[in-house]
Amino acid sequence: MSSTARSATTPSEEAKSVSFEHAAPQTLAKVNNNAVTLVDPVHKPASYGTFTSRLRRAFGRKDKARSLSDTVEAAISARLGGLATQSPDAVLAALESDWGGLSATAVDAKFKTFGPNALEPDNKLKVPHLLFTALVNPFSVVLVCLAIIAIATGDHATFTVIMVMVVVSASLRFWQDLKSVVKAKRLAQGVKTMVHVRRKNFDMSTETVVESAELVPGDVLELRSGDLIPADCILLKASSLSVSQSMLTGEALPVDKTPYAPDDVEVAKETDSTGDMWAANVLLSGTSVAFGQGLAVVVTTGTKTYFASMGDALTGPRKSNAFERTVRRVSYLLLAVTILMAPIVLVIQGTINKSSGWKNALLFALSVAVGLTPEMLPVVVNANLARGAILLARKNVLVKRLDGVQNLGGITTFCTDKTGTLTIDKVEVHSSLTMQNKESIRPLHLTVVNSTLQTGARSLLDTAVINANDGTHGPEIDMNDLFVEKVHEIPFDSARRMLSVVVKDKRAQHTVITKGAVDEVLSRCKSFTTSDTGSLFETTSAQPLSTAHKAIAKATALSLNTQGLRLVAVAIRSLGQMGEFTEEDRHSDWVEQDLTLVGFVAFLDPPKEDAKQAIVDLRALGIRIKILTGDAPEIARKVAVQVGLLTDEEAAQPETVITGEGLSVLVGELTVEDVTAAVKNATVLAKLSPFQKRQVVELLQADGEAVGMMGDGVNDALALQAADVGISVDTGTEVAKSASEIILLEKSLAAVVEGVLLGRKSMVNTIKYFKMTLSSNFGNVFSVMAASFWLPYQPMQPLQLLIQNILYDLSQSAIPFDNVDEDMLAVPVQWSLMSILRFMLVFGPTSSIFDIATFSLNWFYYGIRGENDAGVAIAQTHWFLEGSMTQTLVVYILRTDKIPFIQSRPSIIFACVVATMLIVAQVLPWIPGLNTAFQFVHPKALIYPFLVGVAVTYCALVQLMKVFYTRIFHEWF
Ligand SMILES: Nc1ncnc2c1ncn2[C@@H]1O[C@H](COP(=O)(O)OP(=O)(O)OP(=O)(O)O)[C@@H](O)[C@H]1O
Numbered sequence: 001m002s003s004t005a006r007s008a009t010t011p012s013e014e015a016k017s018v019s020f021e022h023a024a025p026q027t028l029a030k031v032n033n034n035a036v037t038l039v040d041p042v043h044k045p046a047s048y049g050t051f052t053s054r055l056r057r058a059f060g061r062k063d064k065a066r067s068l069s070d071t072v073e074a075a076i077s078a079r080l081g082g083l084a085t086q087s088p089d090a091v092l093a094a095l096e097s098d099w100g101g102l103s104a105t106a107v108d109a110k111f112k113t114f115g116p117n118a119l120e121p122d123n124k125l126k127v128p129h130l131l132f133t134a135l136v137n138p139f140s141v142v143l144v145c146l147a148i149i150a151i152a153t154g155d156h157a158t159f160t161v162i163m164v165m166v167v168v169s170a171s172l173r174f175w176q177d178l179k180s181v182v183k184a185k186r187l188a189q190g191v192k193t194m195v196h197v198r199r200k201n202f203d204m205s206t207e208t209v210v211e212s213a214e215l216v217p218g219d220v221l222e223l224r225s226g227d228l229i230p231a232d233c234i235l236l237k238a239s240s241l242s243v244s245q246s247m248l249t250g251e252a253l254p255v256d257k258t259p260y261a262p263d264d265v266e267v268a269k270e271t272d273s274t275g276d277m278w279a280a281n282v283l284l285s286g287t288s289v290a291f292g293q294g295l296a297v298v299v300t301t302g303t304k305t306y307f308a309s310m311g312d313a314l315t316g317p318r319k320s321n322a323f324e325r326t327v328r329r330v331s332y333l334l335l336a337v338t339i340l341m342a343p344i345v346l347v348i349q350g351t352i353n354k355s356s357g358w359k360n361a362l363l364f365a366l367s368v369a370v371g372l373t374p375e376m377l378p379v380v381v382n383a384n385l386a387r388g389a390i391l392l393a394r395k396n397v398l399v400k401r402l403d404g405v406q407n408l409g410g411i412t413t414f415c416t417d418k419t420g421t422l423t424i425d426k427v428e429v430h431s432s433l434t435m436q437n438k439e440s441i442r443p444l445h446l447t448v449v450n451s452t453l454q455t456g457a458r459s460l461l462d463t464a465v466i467n468a469n470d471g472t473h474g475p476e477i478d479m480n481d482l483f484v485e486k487v488h489e490i491p492f493d494s495a496r497r498m499l500s501v502v503v504k505d506k507r508a509q510h511t512v513i514t515k516g517a518v519d520e521v522l523s524r525c526k527s528f529t530t531s532d533t534g535s536l537f538e539t540t541s542a543q544p545l546s547t548a549h550k551a552i553a554k555a556t557a558l559s560l561n562t563q564g565l566r567l568v569a570v571a572i573r574s575l576g577q578m579g580e581f582t583e584e585d586r587h588s589d590w591v592e593q594d595l596t597l598v599g600f601v602a603f604l605d606p607p608k609e610d611a612k613q614a615i616v617d618l619r620a621l622g623i624r625i626k627i628l629t630g631d632a633p634e635i636a637r638k639v640a641v642q643v644g645l646l647t648d649e650e651a652a653q654p655e656t657v658i659t660g661e662g663l664s665v666l667v668g669e670l671t672v673e674d675v676t677a678a679v680k681n682a683t684v685l686a687k688l689s690p691f692q693k694r695q696v697v698e699l700l701q702a703d704g705e706a707v708g709m710m711g712d713g714v715n716d717a718l719a720l721q722a723a724d725v726g727i728s729v730d731t732g733t734e735v736a737k738s739a740s741e742i743i744l745l746e747k748s749l750a751a752v753v754e755g756v757l758l759g760r761k762s763m764v765n766t767i768k769y770f771k772m773t774l775s776s777n778f779g780n781v782f783s784v785m786a787a788s789f790w791l792p793y794q795p796m797q798p799l800q801l802l803i804q805n806i807l808y809d810l811s812q813s814a815i816p817f818d819n820v821d822e823d824m825l826a827v828p829v830q831w832s833l834m835s836i837l838r839f840m841l842v843f844g845p846t847s848s849i850f851d852i853a854t855f856s857l858n859w860f861y862y863g864i865r866g867e868n869d870a871g872v873a874i875a876q877t878h879w880f881l882e883g884s885m886t887q888t889l890v891v892y893i894l895r896t897d898k899i900p901f902i903q904s905r906p907s908i909i910f911a912c913v914v915a916t917m918l919i920v921a922q923v924l925p926w927i928p929g930l931n932t933a934f935q936f937v938h939p940k941a942l943i944y945p946f947l948v949g950v951a952v953t954y955c956a957l958v959q960l961m962k963v964f965y966t967r968i969f970h971e972w973f
């Protein structure tokens with residue numbers, strides 16, 4: 001049988017358990033409606049070309065860019081395809097390398113030529129790009145348009161002030177972006193992708209671990225399960241290598257990769273028929289090893305790879321979350337309001353105050369428009385994120401992209417794998433037992449052989465087994481005494497859940513040694529043995545495994561699992577004396593059949609000390625927690641009880657635990673709503689395949705949950721990528737790390753709690769800015785409208801409106817540093833356009849009451865009523881003083897739903913910045929030079945007691961309204 005046919009059995013088994021193929025048609029339709037995007041695992045895109053084009057379209061690339069990239073794609077394909085049809089030796093020669101790898105001098109020379117293997121040269125900051133994004137945003141565009149109108153009407157002062165605003169907000173943004181890019185670079189350096197590479201040292205070829213960035217063409221890579229392919233490579237040698245290309249093609253199922261083998265007709269046919277970068281012996285950068293191992297030579301690195309040519313869009317999962325969508329909606333709403341309001345103000349000013357002329361009316365309308373434009377919005381939103389990321393980094397939580405911060409703050413359901421997160425990272429062998437629960441060293445000895453000889457990624461279990469061979473569990477076994485040699489190996493994968501090696505002894509006796517999950521191994525056993533006396537590999541004592549025996553084995557496993565012990569079942573098969581283990585033998589699936597069960601090895605996987613507290617904390621934050629594991633349900637249930645996720649009573653209820661098989665049945669029989677309800681109800685989801693892990697995440701998401709997923713294995717990668725925020729650990733597999741947005745430098749749930757809190761804080765501060773600024777802007781427009789209908793003169797000079805606006809903006813730039821009340825962090829942050837509008841409609845007009853009081857003071861007390869009245873400048877100065885004061889002062893009240901300063905204190909920085917702006921506004925009319933430039937005059941002395949009165953009443957009124965507001969609407973931010 002050919003290799004392709006062999007491993008095809010694995011994917012299709014996998015497919016059966018996850019696809020919706022048993023679902024009724026209406027169920028399928030609902031799945032689509034709910035946008036559960038389960039890529040059909042058995043479907044292969046007919047042509048990769050069309051698929052990538054589809055991807056690009058999805059990412060909104062222009063046609064021009066597409067055709068350009070298509071030529072790039074063709075060139076890359078031709079280069080790789082050219083090498084793909086040559087023998088490994090020829091490929092190595094073409095790349096000036098050999099089986100032993102490159103020498104240090106060759107590496108140095110090549111590094112000078114080709115540069116680092118990175119998507120963008122490391123120290124090149126894209127300054128022009130940053131400048132562009134800082135300058136070109138809808139708000140600056142509106143401002144620049146307004147400035148142009150100002151200069152066209154000959155108003156240089158207004159033009160200057162508007163341009164100052166543009167420059168100030170752009171430079172703040174630019175500086176911030178620059179800072180976060182530099183910071184992100186520094187953080188990214190903490191998350192390194194390491195690769196195993198063969199390099200020659202004085203003609204000795206050694207396997208060394210280097211950073212992926214140091215790779216050069218010609219480097220010979222050793223690839224193992226969980227590795228990321230770091231560059232475009234040609235495969236030289238492989239053993240059951242399966243590669244996930246989902247990053248590039250969207251295909252969920254891994255594909256088999258085999259080296260060029262002109263003798264193997266089928267492989268050759270396949271290689272010839274593609275002869276391009278999708279050939280079976282080409283490994284593309286950005287893909288990852290699902291299972292198996294291989295040896296490959298690097299062909300192209302860095303920006304020359306296919307992955308790099310696909311552009312930034314593919315370098316990470318980009319989903320806009322609800323928060324971002326609301327930010328965007330509010331921004332556009334504001335722009336619309338501005339564009340609508342300005343002409344209305346213009347017409348009213350122009351027709352009512354005919355005397356001041358249309359030009360002045362235009363300038364005034366301009367200033368109102370400027371006042372409404374939240375030019376600081378991008379700055380504040382970004383600054384909040386950057387601040388969050390920096391604080392997270394101090395807690396050893398690295399955020400790959402800034403918006404990961406708010407994604408973390410937004411999660412409502414947290415899914416996690418079991419080992420290392422809920423349990424400590426150190427698994428130890430507890431005992432070695434026969435299937436009848438009797439102590440026996442044989443299962444352990446066989447597992448030691450298996451774990452020592454296997455060459456895939458060494459799992460915690462393998463390490464534990466090797467460490468346990470120290471005499472504590474019985475006599476040690478010395479591999480050298482066995483005189484065996486490994487002739488074949490079938491690596492671990494999450495579909496089979498077992499790992500086998502085939503060994504040959506001196507007399508050419510071949511034996512299969514399999515270890516793996518209990519159900520899976522048991523289903524392949526035909527007999528069992530409990531003998532502990534004969535040779536390690538003997539099967540003469542084996543008896544047929546009847547249904548009754550199977551039941552005994554299962555009962556033993558169950559009782560061990562319920563004690564919290566992880567298990568592997570161990571089985572062997574004598575293949576007898578045979579000749580060479582042929583290529584055909586290697587590729588057939590008879591090896592792991594007709595096994596003889598020898599027993600179990602039980603592992604201690606104790607729960608983590610801090611997990612219990614972290615779970616209490618996460619729950620207190622309103623987050624539901626689920627375990628998504630590939631391990632057996634009993635052990636997962638036990639761990640759930642140990643860490644306080646389930647009480648004993650809850651654990652006894654059947655609906656709290658769903659297994660992978662159970663899930664497939666549910667999916668087949670129930671509607672999506674019912675499946676989702678069942679999944680939401682369950683706390684433990686066990687024996688899940690990698691696809692099912694993702695399926696669970698997607699079902700929850702379709703039901704409106706924001707899902708955080710934590711995991712470190714190859715089997716977690718799909719779910720990590722699908723989740724709203726993927727969390728991995730520095731020690732995790734490369735593929736899990738690359739699929740995640742957040743990397744924890746220490747594997748601890750407590751760090752996740754911190755992360756959620758900081759994420760929420762950053763979101764609350766953003767919402768705070770929105771609500772306060774919008775209500776303040778709305779209040780101003782409201783007052784301006786009232787003034788327009790009443791006063792025959794402009795209530796404030798356009799220039800003064802702008803100054804007021806700048807001062808307020810500057811005061812808000814300190815928002816990221818403000819404190820947030822604890823109770824605001826206690827529930828997942830959710831906000832809607834509605835809640836912003838409500839806030840704005842209630843608190844905006846409140847400030848107008850005091851504006852109108854100021855107008856009245858000017859009108860009735862000082863008798864400033866005519867447009868040509870000498871007192872107009874005084875009236876305008878008065879409103880400036882009152883308006884600036886109330887606008888900044890109210891920030892102290894609105895920033896919390898509590899009693900300001902007593903129950904809730906602003907941060908010192910924020911309080912000082914706001915106070916400074918407040919004072920600057922008050923002294924401006926007194927600063928010689930500046931006051932005349934901004935057309936201020938000295939205010940009347942009586943304005944000061946008036947201002948004090950306004951300040952006191954306004955703050956009291958807002959505080960009172962706050963109480964009613966929170967009572968009625970049950971929300972603040
Ligand atoms: N290297 C291995 N060799 C043999 N069997 C293994 C190996 N790794 C895991 N298994 C078996 O597969 C089962 C599932 O483990 P796996 O690590 O795939 O699940 P997981 O979802 O990553 O678990 P967790 O949630 O604890 O991280 C284990 O209990 C064990 O029986």
Ligand SMILES: [Mg+2]
Pocket residue numbers: 417418419712713
């Ligand atoms: Mg795991």
